Amino acid sequence: MCCSKVTKDQALEIIKRYEQVLAIISKYGKAKEQLLSILLDIQASSGENYVAEVWAEVVACQLDLPITKVHDVLTFYAMFNIEPRGQYVIEICKSTPCHVTKADAVVAMFEEVLGIKLGQTTPDNLFTLMHTSCVGACDIGPVAKIGDEVYGNLTPAKVAEIIASYRGVSLCQK
Numbered sequence: 528m529c530c531s532k533v534t535k536d537q538a539l540e541i542i543k544r545y546e547q548v549l550a551i552i553s554k555y556g557k558a559k560e561q562l563l564s565i566l567l568d569i570q571a572s573s574g575e576n577y578v579a580e581v582w583a584e585v586v587a588c589q590l591d592l593p594i595t596k597v598h599d600v601l602t603f604y605a606m607f608n609i610e611p612r613g614q615y616v617i618e619i620c621k622s623t624p625c626h627v628t629k630a631d632a633v634v635a636m637f638e639e640v641l642g643i644k645l646g647q648t649t650p651d652n653l654f655t656l657m658h659t660s661c662v663g664a665c666d667i668g669p670v671a672k673i674g675d676e677v678y679g680n681l682t683p684a685k686v687a688e689i690i691a692s693y694r695g696v697s698l699c700q701k
């Protein structure tokens with residue numbers, strides 16, 4: 528009797544992903560100076576917007592780098608995630624100036640529209656809701672950041688509009 532908890536389909540998926548990661552590393556010629564680009568491609572192709580530990584180890588091995596170097600990059604740059612995230616990470620500023628302009632209400636607005644709680648990801652893997660510290664737009668607080676875009680003076684209507692626009696973008700990309 529087989530005691531493995533990994534099904535054949537899961538094993539094939541892991542092999543497929545391993546080959547995909549190797550192809551990304553090869554595309555950049557296994558060059559150490561391409562570490563950021565390699566990790567970004569691995570994250571973008573993960574389907575869950577993050578770099579899993581196992582692939583960080585493969586990168587370290589293939590580039591002949593210490594794993595600590597790869598970890599340093601993954602934890603230093605805000606653009607990298609080491610846990611599964613939605614395609615769009617919504618970061619709501621919780622620093623004091625935004626807090627006094629009702630950042631908590633903004634969290635509640637996004638929770639309402641998305642049907643998830645802070646720290647969670649929507650079932651379609653499109654949005655993750657998180658807190659962040661000051662993003663430098665205190666004059667238009669309360670503020671939320673999605674990728675490089677900063678949205679201020681948020682109201683329930685504006686939040687619904689923002690989410691609809693991202694869902695529209697996503698639909699267009701399919």
Ligand code: FES
Pocket residue numbers: 620621622623624625626660661662663664665666668670
């Ligand atoms: S305190 Fe929120 S953007 Fe600065």
